[in-house]
Amino acid sequence: MSPSNSRVTTPGAPVAERAHTEVAVGILIREDGALLLSSRPEGKPYAGYWEFPGGKLEAGETVEQALRRELDEELGVTIGPAEVWKVTEHDYPHALVRLHWCKVYQWTGDFEMREGQRMAWQQFPLTVTPVLPGAFPVLDWLASERGFEGAVLAQASQG
Numbered sequence: 001m002s003p004s005n006s007r008v009t010t011p012g013a014p015v016a017e018r019a020h021t022e023v024a025v026g027i028l029i030r031e032d033g034a035l036l037l038s039s040r041p042e043g044k045p046y047a048g049y050w051e052f053p054g055g056k057l058e059a060g061e062t063v064e065q066a067l068r069r070e071l072d073e074e075l076g077v078t079i080g081p082a083e084v085w086k087v088t089e090h091d092y093p094h095a096l097v098r099l100h101w102c103k104v105y106q107w108t109g110d111f112e113m114r115e116g117q118r119m120a121w122q123q124f125p126l127t128v129t130p131v132l133p134g135a136f137p138v139l140d141w142l143a144s145e146r147g148f149e150g151a152v153l154a155q156a157s158q159g
């Protein structure tokens with residue numbers, strides 16, 4: 001389930017054509033393996049779509065710093081160590097994004113949806129809908145790591 005405008009890339013690869021927007025994304029994984037998804041707040045492109053929490057890097061930030069700041073701003077939690085696991089790109093009409101995906105197993109604080117978004121802990125198949133297309137490749141990798149072979153989105157959430 002990888003749409004043609006999504007692709008895997010190599011960190012540090014040369015950039016051609018449109019400039020990329022660099023994005024840090026956190027895959028928060030609970031002890032039972034559940035994954036945290038949140039909905040995009042009103043006023044943003046793709047408002048209401050479900051995504052992994054994160055946001056754009058600011059000037060001078062590393063991916064880990066940006067992720068720590070975004071998760072504090074959006075969810076009110078302080079994350080433990082976060083290392084980049086995968087890098088993908090997605091070409092949206094509004095932006096060409098490069099997504100730096102980090103798995104996060106430790107955090108402190110109570111979840112607070114500070115931007116009016118919703119959150120859901122999800123196992124495969126995901127039941128939230130719709131999901132941002134830029135997240136599809138990573139969902140496939142996470143599912144295959146777990147030996148989950150069915151559709152990653154439950155029937156009702158496939159669009």
Ligand SMILES: Nc1nc2c([nH]c(=O)n2[C@@H]2O[C@H](COP(=O)(O)OP(=O)(O)OP(=O)(O)O)[C@@H](O)[C@H]2O)c(=O)[nH]1
Pocket residue numbers: 023024025044046050051052053054055056057090092095097099132133134135
């Ligand atoms: N956080 C997040 N962003 C994703 C995912 N998949 C994906 O394609 N994106 C894209 O990455 C970009 C993230 O930008 P954003 O608008 O959420 O970032 P931000 O919070 O810094 O926004 P702002 O400061 O402009 O308000 C968007 O273009 C979004 O469509 C995902 O799973 N999580």
